[in-house]
Amino acid sequence: MKNFFNKTGIWILAAAVVIVLTLSILSATGTGLLNNVAGTIASPFRSAGAAIGNWFGSISDKFDSVEALQKENEELRKRVAQLEDANRQAETDSQENERLRSLLNLRQQRRDFTFESAKVTQYENSNWASTLTLNRGTNSGVAVNNCVVNETGALVGVVTEVGVNWCTVATVLDTQAQFGATVFRTGESAVAMGDLELMQSGKLKLSYLSGANTPVGGDMVLTSGLGGYYPSGLVIGTVEDVRTDDSGLTQYAVVQPTVIPSSLVEVFIITAFDIVD
């Protein structure tokens, strides 16, 4: 090792310093030039790799037993019947709501979203974060802080980095992700955030609960849309448990997210939204 530092080793360390500085400077303002170029070149390869992976996944799906599928089908039929019933009730409520709004001269409710469909091309390699790479970027109108949802409209995460034909999404489980949230039943506002410990079990944390209306298991958690940054009403997940933090002073809820990031294949990026509640 002494020999190493005496000879060319010092040049190698100097090269390391140059690389570190270059990467840091280039990424100081949003997505770095190098990352953008590398991501743009790698994007078709990622797509190809993801397609092959999905093909292998679809092969294993074919081995599901007929009995299991029949049972699942039966359960889904029951669920469809329940939802149809709930939908009929919701339509009546909606009409009533419309009438009352016009009586009170309130603006009509509106939820307009512009979606951009995207395929997941890469999942997070490290166990310390939960991110996805998608095959859409600035050339499809994607920007940092755009929300990403699945086919049912449940929140997947938020775009954190964007290149020409790719973008990185921090999922709701990621420790860097934070969303203004509201508990649907009580209307209580809180903050949904990723937590390193809960991330390993595929869950997230609902913090800053006031304590007045403690959520209970099964309560639905939605985005609050406070501040206008993210759209309101996107389903984050359901409360599983309410715990007291290490200090013993405040409570937080453990939320089971509706989406399982590691199983996503296709998602939808909300590139623009206009909501009137």
Add this chain to the structure above:
Amino acid sequence: MGRRDFVFKWLFYALTALAFVLVQVFGLVHIRIWGVHPFLFPVLVSTVAALESAHESAVFALVTGAVLDVTMPGVIPCFYTVAFLVVFLVARVLSAKVLSQPFFCCMLCGALSIVCTDLLQMLFLNSSVSFSFRSALLLTGKELLLTLPLMPLIYLPDYRIRRIFHQE
């Protein structure tokens, strides 16, 4: 060793590393046990560092780190470059001063490379996010346990490359 052999040796090392990167990216990330998946990247660098000369493996560590940094998001922009340099230094010290038997040396270097990378993750993550060190250490332990059985799979092809080119 001739120039041609030198080029071929590092081409084989690079291809082996690429194969394991693809296994990690498209395969291992889907295999979650205790909510964690095996993590091979640091082991790729530590194994080569333990088997090859200091100068050559330093360049390998640097190039691998830089390539991963520009293609995969890390906790900081130059995370893998920094982490792999630390992994390289640890592996070199161990292989030169502590263990000379290649297999056990590579296994020990691999295990320490995971620990070093995760400690750096904690260090950099701590500046932006609050988390409990207990859960972070637990994650490191799980990651280590899951990656340990896969380390011989990296060692075997790398050791074979070394033997082929150093015997000639």
